[in-house]
Amino acid sequence: MKFTEFGFDDRLMEGIEASNYQQATPVQEQVIPHILEGKDVLAFAQTGTGKTAAFLLPLINRLLTINETQPEGIKAIVIVPTRELAVQIAQHLDGLSYFTDVSSVAVYGGGDGNNFIQEKKALTAGADIVICTPGKMMAHIKMGYVKLDRLQCLVLDEADRMLDMGFYGDIMFIINHLPKKRQNLLFSATMPPEIKKLANTILHNPVEVSIAMSKPPEKIVQQAYMVYDEQKIPLIQHLLAAKQYKAVLIFCSSKLNVKQLTRDLRRKGIKAGEIHSDLEQEEREAVLMKYKSGRVPVLVATDILSRGIDIDHIDLIINFDVPRAGEDYVHRIGRTARAEAEGSAFTLVNQKDQRKFLAIEKLIGREVEKMPLPEQLGKQPAYNPVRSKRPGGPPKKKFYKKRGERHQ
Incomplete structure:
Protein backbone atom coordinates (compact mmCIF):
# COMPACT_ATOMS: atom_id res chain seq x y z
CA MET A 1 0.00 0.00 0.00
CA ILE A 211 3.22 -8.53 13.33
CA ALA A 212 5.24 -11.74 13.61
CA MET A 213 8.64 -11.31 15.23
CA SER A 214 11.14 -10.61 12.51
CA LYS A 215 14.10 -12.95 12.34
CA PRO A 216 17.58 -11.47 12.06
CA PRO A 217 18.38 -10.74 8.41
CA GLU A 218 20.07 -13.66 6.67
CA LYS A 219 22.90 -11.38 5.56
CA ILE A 220 24.07 -11.03 9.19
CA VAL A 221 26.92 -13.49 9.84
CA GLN A 222 26.05 -14.95 13.25
CA GLN A 223 28.73 -16.81 15.21
CA ALA A 224 29.20 -17.85 18.84
CA TYR A 225 32.29 -18.54 20.90
CA MET A 226 32.18 -20.83 23.94
CA VAL A 227 34.41 -19.16 26.54
CA TYR A 228 35.44 -19.01 30.16
CA ASP A 229 34.90 -15.53 31.59
CA GLU A 230 38.60 -14.66 31.71
CA GLN A 231 38.87 -15.39 27.97
CA LYS A 232 36.30 -12.78 26.93
CA ILE A 233 38.48 -9.67 26.80
CA PRO A 234 41.45 -11.37 25.09
CA LEU A 235 39.01 -12.77 22.51
CA ILE A 236 37.51 -9.34 21.83
CA GLN A 237 40.99 -7.91 21.37
CA HIS A 238 41.79 -10.72 18.92
CA LEU A 239 38.57 -10.17 16.97
CA LEU A 240 39.14 -6.43 16.68
CA ALA A 241 42.72 -6.96 15.53
CA ALA A 242 41.86 -9.68 13.01
CA LYS A 243 39.85 -7.41 10.70
CA GLN A 244 39.35 -3.71 10.10
CA TYR A 245 35.80 -2.68 11.08
CA LYS A 246 34.21 0.71 10.46
CA ALA A 247 32.07 0.67 13.58
CA VAL A 248 31.82 -1.92 16.36
CA LEU A 249 29.02 -2.03 18.96
CA ILE A 250 29.59 -4.22 22.04
CA PHE A 251 26.62 -4.99 24.30
CA CYS A 252 27.03 -5.81 27.99
CA SER A 253 24.26 -6.83 30.37
CA SER A 254 25.22 -4.34 33.11
CA LYS A 255 26.72 -0.87 33.30
CA LEU A 256 29.47 -2.22 35.57
CA ASN A 257 30.60 -4.53 32.77
CA VAL A 258 30.44 -1.61 30.31
CA LYS A 259 32.72 0.53 32.46
CA GLN A 260 35.26 -2.22 33.12
CA LEU A 261 35.38 -3.46 29.51
CA THR A 262 35.79 0.09 28.18
CA ARG A 263 38.70 0.72 30.57
CA ASP A 264 40.40 -2.54 29.54
CA LEU A 265 40.01 -1.80 25.81
CA ARG A 266 41.44 1.69 26.26
CA ARG A 267 44.44 0.27 28.14
CA LYS A 268 45.10 -1.86 25.07
CA GLY A 269 45.12 1.22 22.84
CA ILE A 270 41.63 0.71 21.41
CA LYS A 271 39.55 3.89 20.99
CA ALA A 272 36.36 2.95 22.81
CA GLY A 273 33.41 4.95 24.10
CA GLU A 274 30.75 3.91 26.61
CA ILE A 275 27.00 4.47 26.98
CA HIS A 276 25.09 3.71 30.17
CA SER A 277 22.66 5.37 32.55
CA ASP A 278 25.33 6.90 34.80
CA LEU A 279 26.26 9.36 32.04
CA GLU A 280 24.51 12.71 31.71
CA GLN A 281 22.53 13.23 28.52
CA GLU A 282 25.09 15.66 27.12
CA GLU A 283 27.84 13.11 27.72
CA ARG A 284 25.86 10.40 25.92
CA GLU A 285 25.18 12.64 22.96
CA ALA A 286 28.86 13.61 22.75
CA VAL A 287 29.92 9.94 22.74
CA LEU A 288 27.33 9.06 20.09
CA MET A 289 28.48 11.96 17.92
CA LYS A 290 32.09 10.73 18.07
CA TYR A 291 30.92 7.20 17.28
CA LYS A 292 28.77 8.28 14.34
CA SER A 293 31.62 10.36 12.91
CA GLY A 294 34.11 7.50 13.24
CA ARG A 295 36.37 9.26 15.74
CA VAL A 296 35.54 6.48 18.23
CA PRO A 297 35.19 3.22 16.26
CA VAL A 298 34.18 1.02 19.21
CA LEU A 299 31.15 1.68 21.43
CA VAL A 300 30.39 -0.37 24.56
CA ALA A 301 26.81 -0.11 25.83
CA THR A 302 24.03 -1.65 27.87
CA ASP A 303 20.75 -2.67 26.23
CA ILE A 304 19.74 0.97 26.56
CA LEU A 305 21.02 1.26 22.97
CA SER A 306 19.63 -2.00 21.57
CA ARG A 307 16.43 -0.25 20.46
CA GLY A 308 17.41 3.39 20.48
CA ILE A 309 20.21 3.82 17.95
CA ASP A 310 19.89 4.27 14.21
CA ILE A 311 23.33 4.15 12.57
CA ASP A 312 23.66 2.51 9.18
CA HIS A 313 27.39 1.79 9.09
CA ILE A 314 27.76 -0.55 12.11
CA ASP A 315 29.44 -3.67 10.70
CA LEU A 316 30.11 -5.70 13.87
CA ILE A 317 28.00 -6.45 16.94
CA ILE A 318 29.58 -8.30 19.86
CA ASN A 319 27.45 -9.69 22.67
CA PHE A 320 29.88 -9.63 25.59
CA ASP A 321 27.10 -11.27 27.63
CA VAL A 322 24.31 -13.46 26.30
CA PRO A 323 21.11 -11.36 26.20
CA ARG A 324 18.47 -12.30 28.75
CA ALA A 325 15.86 -13.01 26.05
CA GLY A 326 15.67 -13.89 22.40
CA GLU A 327 13.90 -10.65 21.57
CA ASP A 328 16.84 -8.70 23.05
CA TYR A 329 19.24 -10.75 20.90
CA VAL A 330 17.26 -9.87 17.76
CA HIS A 331 17.21 -6.18 18.72
CA ARG A 332 20.93 -6.15 19.46
CA ILE A 333 22.20 -7.79 16.30
CA GLY A 334 19.62 -5.89 14.25
CA ARG A 335 21.81 -2.79 14.74
CA THR A 336 24.08 -4.16 11.97
CA ALA A 337 23.42 -5.02 8.30
CA ARG A 338 21.14 -2.01 7.88
CA ALA A 339 20.45 -0.06 4.69
CA GLU A 340 21.48 -2.98 2.45
CA ALA A 341 24.88 -3.25 4.18
CA GLU A 342 26.37 -6.49 5.49
CA GLY A 343 27.34 -7.18 9.08
CA SER A 344 28.53 -9.71 11.62
CA ALA A 345 27.33 -10.61 15.12
CA PHE A 346 29.51 -12.54 17.56
CA THR A 347 28.23 -13.80 20.93
CA LEU A 348 30.49 -14.83 23.81
CA VAL A 349 28.84 -17.67 25.73
CA ASN A 350 30.13 -18.89 29.08
CA GLN A 351 28.93 -22.18 30.57
CA LYS A 352 26.16 -20.78 32.73
CA ASP A 353 24.65 -18.97 29.73
CA GLN A 354 24.56 -21.94 27.37
CA ARG A 355 20.95 -22.86 28.10
CA LYS A 356 19.96 -19.24 27.57
CA PHE A 357 21.73 -19.25 24.22
CA LEU A 358 20.00 -22.47 23.20
CA ALA A 359 16.65 -20.79 23.87
CA ILE A 360 17.72 -17.92 21.60
CA GLU A 361 18.61 -20.39 18.82
CA LYS A 362 15.17 -21.97 19.14
CA LEU A 363 13.48 -18.56 18.98
CA ILE A 364 15.31 -17.42 15.83
CA GLY A 365 14.82 -20.82 14.23
CA ARG A 366 18.45 -21.58 13.42
CA GLU A 367 21.63 -22.94 14.96
CA VAL A 368 24.34 -20.30 15.29
CA GLU A 369 27.77 -21.45 14.10
CA LYS A 370 30.12 -22.31 17.00
CA MET A 371 33.65 -21.05 16.44
CA PRO A 372 36.95 -22.36 17.84
CA LEU A 373 39.05 -20.06 19.99
CA PRO A 374 42.49 -18.91 18.85
CA GLU A 375 45.10 -21.35 20.19
CA GLN A 376 46.78 -18.74 22.37
CA LEU A 377 43.59 -18.36 24.42
CA GLY A 378 43.65 -21.98 25.57
CA LYS A 379 40.98 -24.62 25.83
CA GLN A 380 37.33 -23.60 25.56
CA PRO A 381 34.27 -25.17 27.19
CA ALA A 382 32.24 -27.60 25.09
CA TYR A 383 28.77 -26.51 23.99
CA ASN A 384 26.49 -28.75 26.02
CA PRO A 385 23.50 -26.60 27.08
CA VAL A 386 21.47 -29.54 28.40
CA ARG A 387 24.05 -30.28 31.09
CA SER A 388 25.37 -26.77 31.64
CA LYS A 389 23.98 -25.88 35.03
CA ARG A 390 27.03 -24.44 36.76
CA PRO A 391 30.20 -22.86 35.48
CA GLY A 392 33.03 -25.38 35.28
CA GLY A 393 36.53 -25.33 33.91
CA PRO A 394 39.53 -23.64 35.47
CA PRO A 395 39.18 -21.44 38.55
CA LYS A 396 38.02 -18.00 37.60
CA LYS A 397 38.44 -14.64 39.22
CA LYS A 398 35.28 -12.70 40.02
CA PHE A 399 34.44 -10.94 36.78
CA TYR A 400 32.52 -7.68 36.44
CA LYS A 401 29.70 -8.66 38.73
CA LYS A 402 28.29 -6.83 41.66
CA ARG A 403 25.21 -7.81 43.58
CA GLY A 404 22.39 -5.35 43.08
CA GLU A 405 23.96 -3.71 40.01
CA ARG A 406 21.25 -2.12 37.90
CA HIS A 407 21.33 -3.09 34.26
CA GLN A 408 20.60 0.23 32.64
Whole structure:
Protein backbone atom coordinates (compact mmCIF):
# COMPACT_ATOMS: atom_id res chain seq x y z
CA MET A 1 0.00 0.00 0.00
CA LYS A 2 1.37 3.43 -0.95
CA PHE A 3 1.29 6.37 1.47
CA THR A 4 -0.72 8.34 -1.07
CA GLU A 5 -3.63 5.94 -0.44
CA PHE A 6 -4.16 6.84 3.24
CA GLY A 7 -5.74 10.21 2.49
CA PHE A 8 -3.26 12.25 4.53
CA ASP A 9 -3.31 16.04 4.60
CA ASP A 10 -1.27 17.63 1.79
CA ARG A 11 1.05 19.31 4.29
CA LEU A 12 1.85 15.96 5.87
CA MET A 13 2.34 14.37 2.45
CA GLU A 14 5.07 16.93 1.77
CA GLY A 15 6.95 15.67 4.84
CA ILE A 16 6.37 12.04 3.82
CA GLU A 17 7.72 12.67 0.34
CA ALA A 18 10.70 14.63 1.72
CA SER A 19 11.45 11.64 3.96
CA ASN A 20 11.38 9.43 0.86
CA TYR A 21 8.52 7.27 2.17
CA GLN A 22 6.67 5.45 -0.60
CA GLN A 23 5.47 1.99 0.39
CA ALA A 24 3.91 1.29 3.80
CA THR A 25 5.29 -1.57 5.91
CA PRO A 26 2.88 -4.29 7.15
CA VAL A 27 2.44 -2.69 10.58
CA GLN A 28 1.80 0.73 9.01
CA GLU A 29 -0.71 -0.71 6.57
CA GLN A 30 -2.61 -2.48 9.36
CA VAL A 31 -2.43 0.16 12.09
CA ILE A 32 -2.75 3.55 10.36
CA PRO A 33 -6.38 3.17 9.15
CA HIS A 34 -7.58 2.24 12.66
CA ILE A 35 -5.75 5.18 14.26
CA LEU A 36 -7.21 7.55 11.66
CA GLU A 37 -10.67 6.27 12.64
CA GLY A 38 -9.96 7.15 16.28
CA LYS A 39 -9.90 3.56 17.58
CA ASP A 40 -7.73 2.28 20.41
CA VAL A 41 -4.98 -0.03 19.15
CA LEU A 42 -2.92 -2.79 20.77
CA ALA A 43 -0.04 -3.59 18.41
CA PHE A 44 2.68 -6.18 18.81
CA ALA A 45 5.59 -5.15 16.61
CA GLN A 46 9.33 -4.83 16.98
CA THR A 47 11.70 -1.98 16.35
CA GLY A 48 12.62 -1.97 12.68
CA THR A 49 9.10 -2.73 11.45
CA GLY A 50 8.19 0.94 10.90
CA LYS A 51 5.99 1.21 13.99
CA THR A 52 7.18 4.73 14.87
CA ALA A 53 5.79 6.17 11.64
CA ALA A 54 2.75 3.92 12.11
CA PHE A 55 1.59 6.07 15.03
CA LEU A 56 3.28 9.40 14.19
CA LEU A 57 1.71 9.83 10.75
CA PRO A 58 -1.96 9.43 11.73
CA LEU A 59 -1.29 11.40 14.91
CA ILE A 60 0.11 14.38 12.98
CA ASN A 61 -2.73 14.14 10.48
CA ARG A 62 -5.34 14.20 13.25
CA LEU A 63 -3.72 17.16 14.99
CA LEU A 64 -3.80 19.21 11.81
CA THR A 65 -7.59 19.05 11.99
CA ILE A 66 -7.82 19.54 15.77
CA ASN A 67 -5.54 22.60 15.70
CA GLU A 68 -7.98 24.45 13.46
CA THR A 69 -10.48 24.68 16.32
CA GLN A 70 -8.20 24.08 19.38
CA PRO A 71 -4.85 25.71 18.59
CA GLU A 72 -3.45 25.58 22.13
CA GLY A 73 -2.75 22.81 24.61
CA ILE A 74 -1.02 19.42 24.75
CA LYS A 75 -2.92 17.11 22.39
CA ALA A 76 -0.84 13.92 22.56
CA ILE A 77 1.73 12.22 24.79
CA VAL A 78 4.12 9.53 23.58
CA ILE A 79 5.72 7.68 26.51
CA VAL A 80 8.93 5.73 25.84
CA PRO A 81 11.43 3.84 28.04
CA THR A 82 14.71 5.67 27.30
CA ARG A 83 16.11 9.10 26.51
CA GLU A 84 17.71 7.80 23.32
CA LEU A 85 14.37 6.59 21.99
CA ALA A 86 12.69 9.87 22.97
CA VAL A 87 15.30 11.85 21.03
CA GLN A 88 15.07 9.52 18.04
CA ILE A 89 11.27 9.74 17.85
CA ALA A 90 11.41 13.54 18.27
CA GLN A 91 13.82 13.80 15.33
CA HIS A 92 11.60 11.52 13.26
CA LEU A 93 8.60 13.65 14.14
CA ASP A 94 10.42 16.87 13.19
CA GLY A 95 11.08 15.49 9.72
CA LEU A 96 7.55 14.25 9.06
CA SER A 97 5.87 17.41 10.43
CA TYR A 98 8.29 19.90 8.85
CA PHE A 99 5.69 21.41 6.51
CA THR A 100 2.95 21.56 9.18
CA ASP A 101 2.36 23.78 12.21
CA VAL A 102 2.38 20.81 14.63
CA SER A 103 4.71 21.55 17.57
CA SER A 104 6.52 19.03 19.76
CA VAL A 105 8.96 18.67 22.65
CA ALA A 106 11.09 15.79 23.96
CA VAL A 107 11.09 15.48 27.76
CA TYR A 108 13.66 13.18 29.35
CA GLY A 109 16.01 12.94 32.31
CA GLY A 110 19.74 13.50 32.38
CA GLY A 111 19.82 17.05 31.07
CA ASP A 112 21.01 20.21 32.81
CA GLY A 113 19.06 23.17 34.14
CA ASN A 114 18.67 24.69 30.68
CA ASN A 115 16.98 21.52 29.45
CA PHE A 116 14.53 21.69 32.33
CA ILE A 117 13.72 25.36 31.65
CA GLN A 118 13.09 24.63 27.96
CA GLU A 119 10.90 21.64 28.81
CA LYS A 120 8.89 23.66 31.33
CA LYS A 121 8.38 26.46 28.80
CA ALA A 122 7.15 24.05 26.11
CA LEU A 123 4.88 22.17 28.52
CA THR A 124 3.42 25.39 29.91
CA ALA A 125 2.77 26.77 26.43
CA GLY A 126 1.20 23.47 25.41
CA ALA A 127 3.29 21.77 22.70
CA ASP A 128 1.01 19.65 20.52
CA ILE A 129 2.96 16.41 21.01
CA VAL A 130 5.10 15.52 24.04
CA ILE A 131 7.57 12.64 23.68
CA CYS A 132 8.71 11.70 27.17
CA THR A 133 10.24 9.20 29.54
CA PRO A 134 7.90 8.31 32.44
CA GLY A 135 9.91 9.57 35.41
CA LYS A 136 10.71 13.00 33.98
CA MET A 137 7.15 13.61 32.80
CA MET A 138 5.78 12.61 36.18
CA ALA A 139 8.16 15.12 37.82
CA HIS A 140 6.87 17.95 35.62
CA ILE A 141 3.23 17.03 36.30
CA LYS A 142 3.83 17.08 40.05
CA MET A 143 5.01 20.70 39.78
CA GLY A 144 1.52 21.75 38.68
CA TYR A 145 2.08 23.67 35.44
CA VAL A 146 1.39 20.88 32.93
CA LYS A 147 -2.13 21.27 31.53
CA LEU A 148 -3.50 18.01 30.12
CA ASP A 149 -7.20 18.78 29.86
CA ARG A 150 -7.09 19.01 26.05
CA LEU A 151 -5.20 15.77 25.50
CA GLN A 152 -6.64 13.63 22.71
CA CYS A 153 -4.22 10.71 22.41
CA LEU A 154 -1.88 8.61 24.57
CA VAL A 155 0.84 6.44 22.99
CA LEU A 156 2.85 3.87 24.96
CA ASP A 157 5.81 2.74 22.86
CA GLU A 158 7.88 -0.32 23.79
CA ALA A 159 5.52 -0.89 26.70
CA ASP A 160 7.04 -4.27 27.55
CA ARG A 161 10.43 -2.70 28.11
CA MET A 162 8.96 0.08 30.25
CA LEU A 163 7.38 -2.52 32.52
CA ASP A 164 10.67 -4.46 32.67
CA MET A 165 12.39 -1.25 33.80
CA GLY A 166 9.88 -0.75 36.63
CA PHE A 167 7.92 2.18 35.18
CA TYR A 168 4.41 0.82 35.80
CA GLY A 169 3.74 3.18 38.73
CA ASP A 170 5.04 6.23 36.83
CA ILE A 171 2.93 5.37 33.78
CA MET A 172 -0.23 4.98 35.85
CA PHE A 173 0.48 8.28 37.62
CA ILE A 174 0.58 10.05 34.25
CA ILE A 175 -2.51 8.24 32.98
CA ASN A 176 -4.47 9.21 36.09
CA HIS A 177 -3.88 12.87 35.20
CA LEU A 178 -5.24 12.51 31.65
CA PRO A 179 -8.81 13.04 30.45
CA LYS A 180 -10.83 9.82 30.57
CA LYS A 181 -12.00 10.30 27.03
CA ARG A 182 -9.01 9.86 24.73
CA GLN A 183 -7.52 7.55 22.13
CA ASN A 184 -4.98 5.02 23.43
CA LEU A 185 -2.27 3.31 21.38
CA LEU A 186 -0.09 0.64 22.97
CA PHE A 187 2.92 -0.82 21.12
CA SER A 188 4.92 -3.73 22.47
CA ALA A 189 7.46 -6.17 21.03
CA THR A 190 6.33 -9.06 23.25
CA MET A 191 3.11 -10.22 24.88
CA PRO A 192 3.78 -11.00 28.57
CA PRO A 193 0.81 -11.18 30.97
CA GLU A 194 1.74 -7.75 32.36
CA ILE A 195 1.12 -6.16 28.97
CA LYS A 196 -2.29 -7.80 28.69
CA LYS A 197 -3.12 -6.49 32.16
CA LEU A 198 -2.00 -2.96 31.25
CA ALA A 199 -3.95 -3.12 28.00
CA ASN A 200 -7.11 -4.19 29.82
CA THR A 201 -6.64 -1.26 32.22
CA ILE A 202 -6.23 1.58 29.72
CA LEU A 203 -7.58 0.45 26.33
CA HIS A 204 -11.25 0.55 25.28
CA ASN A 205 -12.37 -2.07 22.76
CA PRO A 206 -8.95 -2.04 21.08
CA VAL A 207 -8.15 -3.32 17.62
CA GLU A 208 -5.37 -5.89 18.07
CA VAL A 209 -2.62 -6.07 15.46
CA SER A 210 0.22 -8.57 15.64
CA ILE A 211 3.22 -8.53 13.33
CA ALA A 212 5.24 -11.74 13.61
CA MET A 213 8.64 -11.31 15.23
CA SER A 214 11.14 -10.61 12.51
CA LYS A 215 14.10 -12.95 12.34
CA PRO A 216 17.58 -11.47 12.06
CA PRO A 217 18.38 -10.74 8.41
CA GLU A 218 20.07 -13.66 6.67
CA LYS A 219 22.90 -11.38 5.56
CA ILE A 220 24.07 -11.03 9.19
CA VAL A 221 26.92 -13.49 9.84
CA GLN A 222 26.05 -14.95 13.25
CA GLN A 223 28.73 -16.81 15.21
CA ALA A 224 29.20 -17.85 18.84
CA TYR A 225 32.29 -18.54 20.90
CA MET A 226 32.18 -20.83 23.94
CA VAL A 227 34.41 -19.16 26.54
CA TYR A 228 35.44 -19.01 30.16
CA ASP A 229 34.90 -15.53 31.59
CA GLU A 230 38.60 -14.66 31.71
CA GLN A 231 38.87 -15.39 27.97
CA LYS A 232 36.30 -12.78 26.93
CA ILE A 233 38.48 -9.67 26.80
CA PRO A 234 41.45 -11.37 25.09
CA LEU A 235 39.01 -12.77 22.51
CA ILE A 236 37.51 -9.34 21.83
CA GLN A 237 40.99 -7.91 21.37
CA HIS A 238 41.79 -10.72 18.92
CA LEU A 239 38.57 -10.17 16.97
CA LEU A 240 39.14 -6.43 16.68
CA ALA A 241 42.72 -6.96 15.53
CA ALA A 242 41.86 -9.68 13.01
CA LYS A 243 39.85 -7.41 10.70
CA GLN A 244 39.35 -3.71 10.10
CA TYR A 245 35.80 -2.68 11.08
CA LYS A 246 34.21 0.71 10.46
CA ALA A 247 32.07 0.67 13.58
CA VAL A 248 31.82 -1.92 16.36
CA LEU A 249 29.02 -2.03 18.96
CA ILE A 250 29.59 -4.22 22.04
CA PHE A 251 26.62 -4.99 24.30
CA CYS A 252 27.03 -5.81 27.99
CA SER A 253 24.26 -6.83 30.37
CA SER A 254 25.22 -4.34 33.11
CA LYS A 255 26.72 -0.87 33.30
CA LEU A 256 29.47 -2.22 35.57
CA ASN A 257 30.60 -4.53 32.77
CA VAL A 258 30.44 -1.61 30.31
CA LYS A 259 32.72 0.53 32.46
CA GLN A 260 35.26 -2.22 33.12
CA LEU A 261 35.38 -3.46 29.51
CA THR A 262 35.79 0.09 28.18
CA ARG A 263 38.70 0.72 30.57
CA ASP A 264 40.40 -2.54 29.54
CA LEU A 265 40.01 -1.80 25.81
CA ARG A 266 41.44 1.69 26.26
CA ARG A 267 44.44 0.27 28.14
CA LYS A 268 45.10 -1.86 25.07
CA GLY A 269 45.12 1.22 22.84
CA ILE A 270 41.63 0.71 21.41
CA LYS A 271 39.55 3.89 20.99
CA ALA A 272 36.36 2.95 22.81
CA GLY A 273 33.41 4.95 24.10
CA GLU A 274 30.75 3.91 26.61
CA ILE A 275 27.00 4.47 26.98
CA HIS A 276 25.09 3.71 30.17
CA SER A 277 22.66 5.37 32.55
CA ASP A 278 25.33 6.90 34.80
CA LEU A 279 26.26 9.36 32.04
CA GLU A 280 24.51 12.71 31.71
CA GLN A 281 22.53 13.23 28.52
CA GLU A 282 25.09 15.66 27.12
CA GLU A 283 27.84 13.11 27.72
CA ARG A 284 25.86 10.40 25.92
CA GLU A 285 25.18 12.64 22.96
CA ALA A 286 28.86 13.61 22.75
CA VAL A 287 29.92 9.94 22.74
CA LEU A 288 27.33 9.06 20.09
CA MET A 289 28.48 11.96 17.92
CA LYS A 290 32.09 10.73 18.07
CA TYR A 291 30.92 7.20 17.28
CA LYS A 292 28.77 8.28 14.34
CA SER A 293 31.62 10.36 12.91
CA GLY A 294 34.11 7.50 13.24
CA ARG A 295 36.37 9.26 15.74
CA VAL A 296 35.54 6.48 18.23
CA PRO A 297 35.19 3.22 16.26
CA VAL A 298 34.18 1.02 19.21
CA LEU A 299 31.15 1.68 21.43
CA VAL A 300 30.39 -0.37 24.56
CA ALA A 301 26.81 -0.11 25.83
CA THR A 302 24.03 -1.65 27.87
CA ASP A 303 20.75 -2.67 26.23
CA ILE A 304 19.74 0.97 26.56
CA LEU A 305 21.02 1.26 22.97
CA SER A 306 19.63 -2.00 21.57
CA ARG A 307 16.43 -0.25 20.46
CA GLY A 308 17.41 3.39 20.48
CA ILE A 309 20.21 3.82 17.95
CA ASP A 310 19.89 4.27 14.21
CA ILE A 311 23.33 4.15 12.57
CA ASP A 312 23.66 2.51 9.18
CA HIS A 313 27.39 1.79 9.09
CA ILE A 314 27.76 -0.55 12.11
CA ASP A 315 29.44 -3.67 10.70
CA LEU A 316 30.11 -5.70 13.87
CA ILE A 317 28.00 -6.45 16.94
CA ILE A 318 29.58 -8.30 19.86
CA ASN A 319 27.45 -9.69 22.67
CA PHE A 320 29.88 -9.63 25.59
CA ASP A 321 27.10 -11.27 27.63
CA VAL A 322 24.31 -13.46 26.30
CA PRO A 323 21.11 -11.36 26.20
CA ARG A 324 18.47 -12.30 28.75
CA ALA A 325 15.86 -13.01 26.05
CA GLY A 326 15.67 -13.89 22.40
CA GLU A 327 13.90 -10.65 21.57
CA ASP A 328 16.84 -8.70 23.05
CA TYR A 329 19.24 -10.75 20.90
CA VAL A 330 17.26 -9.87 17.76
CA HIS A 331 17.21 -6.18 18.72
CA ARG A 332 20.93 -6.15 19.46
CA ILE A 333 22.20 -7.79 16.30
CA GLY A 334 19.62 -5.89 14.25
CA ARG A 335 21.81 -2.79 14.74
CA THR A 336 24.08 -4.16 11.97
CA ALA A 337 23.42 -5.02 8.30
CA ARG A 338 21.14 -2.01 7.88
CA ALA A 339 20.45 -0.06 4.69
CA GLU A 340 21.48 -2.98 2.45
CA ALA A 341 24.88 -3.25 4.18
CA GLU A 342 26.37 -6.49 5.49
CA GLY A 343 27.34 -7.18 9.08
CA SER A 344 28.53 -9.71 11.62
CA ALA A 345 27.33 -10.61 15.12
CA PHE A 346 29.51 -12.54 17.56
CA THR A 347 28.23 -13.80 20.93
CA LEU A 348 30.49 -14.83 23.81
CA VAL A 349 28.84 -17.67 25.73
CA ASN A 350 30.13 -18.89 29.08
CA GLN A 351 28.93 -22.18 30.57
CA LYS A 352 26.16 -20.78 32.73
CA ASP A 353 24.65 -18.97 29.73
CA GLN A 354 24.56 -21.94 27.37
CA ARG A 355 20.95 -22.86 28.10
CA LYS A 356 19.96 -19.24 27.57
CA PHE A 357 21.73 -19.25 24.22
CA LEU A 358 20.00 -22.47 23.20
CA ALA A 359 16.65 -20.79 23.87
CA ILE A 360 17.72 -17.92 21.60
CA GLU A 361 18.61 -20.39 18.82
CA LYS A 362 15.17 -21.97 19.14
CA LEU A 363 13.48 -18.56 18.98
CA ILE A 364 15.31 -17.42 15.83
CA GLY A 365 14.82 -20.82 14.23
CA ARG A 366 18.45 -21.58 13.42
CA GLU A 367 21.63 -22.94 14.96
CA VAL A 368 24.34 -20.30 15.29
CA GLU A 369 27.77 -21.45 14.10
CA LYS A 370 30.12 -22.31 17.00
CA MET A 371 33.65 -21.05 16.44
CA PRO A 372 36.95 -22.36 17.84
CA LEU A 373 39.05 -20.06 19.99
CA PRO A 374 42.49 -18.91 18.85
CA GLU A 375 45.10 -21.35 20.19
CA GLN A 376 46.78 -18.74 22.37
CA LEU A 377 43.59 -18.36 24.42
CA GLY A 378 43.65 -21.98 25.57
CA LYS A 379 40.98 -24.62 25.83
CA GLN A 380 37.33 -23.60 25.56
CA PRO A 381 34.27 -25.17 27.19
CA ALA A 382 32.24 -27.60 25.09
CA TYR A 383 28.77 -26.51 23.99
CA ASN A 384 26.49 -28.75 26.02
CA PRO A 385 23.50 -26.60 27.08
CA VAL A 386 21.47 -29.54 28.40
CA ARG A 387 24.05 -30.28 31.09
CA SER A 388 25.37 -26.77 31.64
CA LYS A 389 23.98 -25.88 35.03
CA ARG A 390 27.03 -24.44 36.76
CA PRO A 391 30.20 -22.86 35.48
CA GLY A 392 33.03 -25.38 35.28
CA GLY A 393 36.53 -25.33 33.91
CA PRO A 394 39.53 -23.64 35.47
CA PRO A 395 39.18 -21.44 38.55
CA LYS A 396 38.02 -18.00 37.60
CA LYS A 397 38.44 -14.64 39.22
CA LYS A 398 35.28 -12.70 40.02
CA PHE A 399 34.44 -10.94 36.78
CA TYR A 400 32.52 -7.68 36.44
CA LYS A 401 29.70 -8.66 38.73
CA LYS A 402 28.29 -6.83 41.66
CA ARG A 403 25.21 -7.81 43.58
CA GLY A 404 22.39 -5.35 43.08
CA GLU A 405 23.96 -3.71 40.01
CA ARG A 406 21.25 -2.12 37.90
CA HIS A 407 21.33 -3.09 34.26
CA GLN A 408 20.60 0.23 32.64
